[in-house]
Amino acid sequence: MGGKLFRNFSFFSATLSFFLLIGIFAILFTYAQEALAEFGFDFLLSETWEADEDDEGGIFGGYxxxxxxxxxxxxxxxxxxxxxxxxxxxxxxxxxxNIAKSVSVAIELLAAIPSIIYGMWGLFYFAPIVQSTVGGNGVGLLTAGIVLAIMIIPFMAAITRDAMNTTPHVLKESAYTMGATKFEVIKDVILPYSKGGIIGSIILALGRALGETMAVAFLIGSVMSTVKHVTDPTTSIPVLLANNFAEAEDLEMSSMYYLALILFVVSFAIISTAKFYFLGRKPK
Amino acid sequence: MNRLILNKVILVLSTLSAIIGISFLFWILATLSYKGITSITWSTFTNDLVNGGIRNLLVGQFTMAILASVIAVPIGMMAGIYLREYGHGSKLASVIRNLSDVMMSAPSIVIGVFVYAILVAGTMATQGLWHWPL
Structure with missing residues (x-):
């Protein structure tokens, strides 16, 4: 009796992730319905994001x-x-x-820093440097991109390292015996052997960068304007959602659910490609 | 000779990238701890934000984390137990494991929007707690 209950509860817990996935998709789709009906796919190419005076409607585009x-x-x-x-x-x-060990620890430490700290550090210490060397306002596309890069490097490096480490020593040693240099071993033995894992790690990092909210929110400038120069402030999907969600109503709200739906579908596609196609599933 | 030079160049570049990565870590940690430590006093922990402290922030932070753990830990553990003990090797278990893997990397903002839709949107409207927009 107790066993059966336990089994059922564990079954329910296990299937929850499946229902969450369906639920997220269904809810986002339902709430985005209004914007989908109003703008359709033109939403993707329209640059206007303006609510009407009375807050009832407006023109919203996700470009x-x-x-x-x-x-x-x-x-x-x-x-x-x-x-x-x-x-x-x-x-x-x-x-x-020994060096590899301590550097690995440092890299993993870097990966564990909450993204908001990257954002704050970027805003106060890194943006002024970008401003004085490249120009612009400090905050903008370039600053956000660079800090985002610093954020995903440790993650990417750690997975790539693991993938490279799976190369059998026998293969490497045989190449060295033939007089190959380290670079030749890396290029002709390690890279071909760990190609899948490396591409997988790049795609996973890509998925992360797409959905990053806090670090980018601090640094991208959060203005609804098209970029003409790389240092121009602009906005991104997660930042727009984070900034405007509490105040929006009706059609604007629905347009934001539309954006969330786009982000969800795109990152889901990217992450599953990485996991199944490139990283493969190791047994257990 | 050329290939030996190329080899050196690549190895130096790779060492350089490691140094760049590490220096960013130290830069961030250094500014964080320097700015942090110099502004911490005892009253930081005993006052609320309005009085220049962070007490209420800490309380909120931990309450939220504990609440999340209370909900998530049993479900997560039970899901693990199911996958290992009951569904081991079955098609369903492998589908669920793969899905959880992917869901783990879903952008947090999307999860936020989803929960907002099911919990907050309804209560803000006049239709009541579980207002469904269908």
Whole structure:
């Protein structure tokens, strides 16, 4: 009797994640219905985000936050991918065991810092540097992208390191015996062997960068304007949701659910591609 | 000779990237602890925010974390137990495990919007707690 109850409760708990997924999709879709009916797919290309005087309706388009999200992620990935690869190579092939261990700990520490701290640090200490070297207001697309890069580097480096570490020593040693240099071993043995894991880690980091809220909210400027220059302030989907959610009504609210739906579907697609196609499922 | 130089260049670049990564960590930790420690006094913990302290923030933080744990820990553990003990090896268990894996990385803002929709949106409208927009 007790056993059966226990089993049922555990079954219910296990299936909850499935129902949550369906629930999130259904709820976002339902609440986005009004905006979907009003704007359809033109929503993706419209730059206007304006409520009417009476707050009843207005014209809402997701182009600016969507582009802001994509561009800040693009900047972050451009900076983070080479650096994370470099760090992973350093940890697996260059550093001695002791150094690799302490650097690994530091990298994992960096990955554990809450994103809001990156945001605050970026705003007070990093944005002024960007302002004095590149120009602009300090806060803007570029600053957000760089700090986002610093945030995802440790995560990417850690998974890439794990993937590279799975290369069998026999393979590496045989290459060294043939007179290969370290770089040749990395390029011709390790990279081909751990390709899947590395691409997987890049895509996972991409998913993270797309959905990051707090760090970007501090740094991107949160204004509804199209970017013309890389230092211009703009906004992104998570930032717009975080800033405007409490005040919005009716159609504007529905438009924000629309944006949330887009973000959810895109990141779900990205993360599942990474997990199933590239990282594979290790048995247990 | 060329390949030996290339080798050196790549290894130096990779060491450099590690140094860059580490220096950002120390930069962040250093500013954080320096600015943090210099502004902590005993009254920081005994006063609320309006009086220049963080007492109410700490209370809120821990209450929220405990509440979340009370809800999530049993469910999470039971789900783990099911996957390992009852559904082990079954198709359903593997689907659930994969789904949870993906859900783990869902953007937090989307979860926030979802919970807002089911818990807050209804109570703010006049239709009552569980107003459903259908």
């Amino acid at each position: 600016i936050p969507i582009i802001g999200t994509l561009l800040s992620t693009l900047i972050a990935m451009t900076i983070a991918v080479p650096l994370a690869m470099g760090i992973a190579i350093f940890l697996t092939e260059v550093a001695s065991v």
